[in-house]
Amino acid sequence: MAQTNTSQEIIEAIKASPSTKIKLAVTDIDGILRGKIISKEKFLKAIDRNVGFCDVVFGWDANDMVYNNSKVTGWHTGFPDATASIDLSTSREIPWNDNTPLFLADFHRDENMSNVCPRTLLKRVSEEALNLGFKPKFANEFEWFNFRETPDSLNEKGGINPTPLTPGMFGYSILRSSQNQAYFDDLFNLLKKFEVPLEGLHTETGNGVYEAAIAYTDILEAADRAVLFKTGVKEIASRHEIMASFMAKWNVNLPGCSGHIHQSLWDEKEEKNLFFDDSRDHSISTIMEQYIAGQLHCLPHILPMYAPTVNSYKRMVAGSWAATSVSWGVENRTTALRVINQTVDAMRLENRVPGADTNPYLSMAASLASGLYGIKNELSLDIEATSGNEYDHKDHQKLPATLAEATEKMKHSDLAPKLFGQTFTDHFSRTREWEWEQFSNAVTDWEIKRYFEII
Incomplete structure (x- = not known):
């Protein structure tokens, strides 16, 4: 490499x-x-x-x-x-x-x-981790939908109603992947040659949806790979007259698309996983416990870093495999944070909040910065791990439900500038306010269908 x-x-x-x-x-x-x-x-x-x-x-x-x-x-x-x-x-x-x-x-x-460059921000946060004696190792996994469209054909449809690559709910389907074998193989093989190696690639639940797990590595390289993965997939798809979409939720009747982050801290020589301690419950070390506490504490204050678009919040609803609350659990896919504790080398934390529409530099910077905040301040993990269905816990703190609400919280937070600097926080908040304003000014198909004749 x-x-x-x-x-x-x-x-x-x-x-x-x-x-x-x-x-x-x-x-x-x-x-x-x-x-x-x-x-x-x-x-x-x-x-x-x-x-x-x-x-x-x-x-x-x-x-x-x-x-x-x-x-x-x-x-x-x-x-x-x-x-x-x-x-x-x-x-x-x-x-x-x-x-x-x-x-x-x-x-x-x-x-x-x-002060506003996303890659530079991640480099600063990563450097802070190294100065504390931690080597952050990260990886992204993405879900995305594929359509039998080209930019021209979709434009002729007015940019709506794309035709899915395949019909039906075929999660982990060997059949569906083999039916588009040339495209599937190109994704795996060409991305590897592009130095974006995949650990796995499979179909997911939904019409024409795939999921890919990118190989684990140093945090900056992980973010580079994630950004290049999204662009690479779109370019490879175009060669097959396919359009790939990383929208968080393109259809209300289908699952959304995640951009989960897997993360762990290692010693400077990368010989010891500092999240693992087999003398403690679930092998969760004190460092990992503080890291989790930091992410949960910061999460409501920095949610736009994980959910940056209006559409992001359409994915984050109960029963959708997406997070809706400030929560964590061991091997629990209904919580915001999932501890994966199968082996010492694989011990890690999965942040399940981000959608596929996130900026990987920002979502990884947010994950690491908030985790380090917990370690530096020796935060206690006061929130109990969720057993069973987190969506049933109506008393748990809910995440902001819209981009407007989340941005307002981040804009007025004293915590965000501590993590990312005042200039970045101000600029990013302004860009999210702008995004909400563009949505608020738009007249949607839903409004026309609902009000045009009857009102």
């Missing part, structure tokens, strides 16, 4: 590559890859000099509409170039694109953008 090579070896490999171009990408606040193709010559110069990216990448939403409430950039700043720094350790080739080299960049050296 690229991470095993020195910077000089990577540079020499690029010089020797037959490719004349490089794909360079940064990640915006919504987790969308924004990038450009640059010449090999410009890339080699940019390694030391960095490269300019218009800072509108943090000044507009997922549909390229410019925020009218942003402080860090906007019409009032003139949208200057920001300085992006290329991370050579992210080097990989895109196997479905003539092995074009790809690199990720971030804004950790840019005075203005470093």
